[in-house]
Amino acid sequence: MEETTIYHNPRCGTSRNTLGLIRNAGIEPRVIEYLQSPPDRATLLDLIGRMRVPVRDVVRSKETLYAELGLEDADDDALVDAMLAHPVLINRPIVVTSRGVKLCRPSEQVLDILPAPQRGEFRKEDGELVVDANGRRVSAA
Secondary structure (H helix, E strand, C coil), X not given: CCCCEEEECCCCHXXXXXXXXXXHCCCCCEEEECCCCCCCHHHHHHHHHHHCCXXXXXXXXXXXXXXXXXXXXXXXXXXXXXXXXXXXXXXXXXXXXXXXXXXXXXXXXXXXXXXXXXXXCEEXXXXXXXXXXXXXXXXXX
């Protein structure tokens, strides 16, 4: 099976749930703890381009550092510079598969790009059912 990569922060519940959904599909991904091993400029720009989202969508605007650095009106280059200098500003988790690249917030968005089906029930850490016992995605009520 082709490689699946997750840019992961183990302290983030959404990131942990996304990793769990990947593993529930029988996939052991390449896990990049991006706070310890941040992407370089070319990789970050490639990920953003492949996600087809504005740079600003990949920035954690709720992070205190965002306001401290005055990034509210920053242009794309300044935002990328800030994410490279301060990887905590990179929103997560970002997942790369043969079917696409996606910022998986909420975590179940990863189901849209996984190259294998879910193998059984999956519940988020808070108990929310995401995938039923037959491996089918459960619709949000």
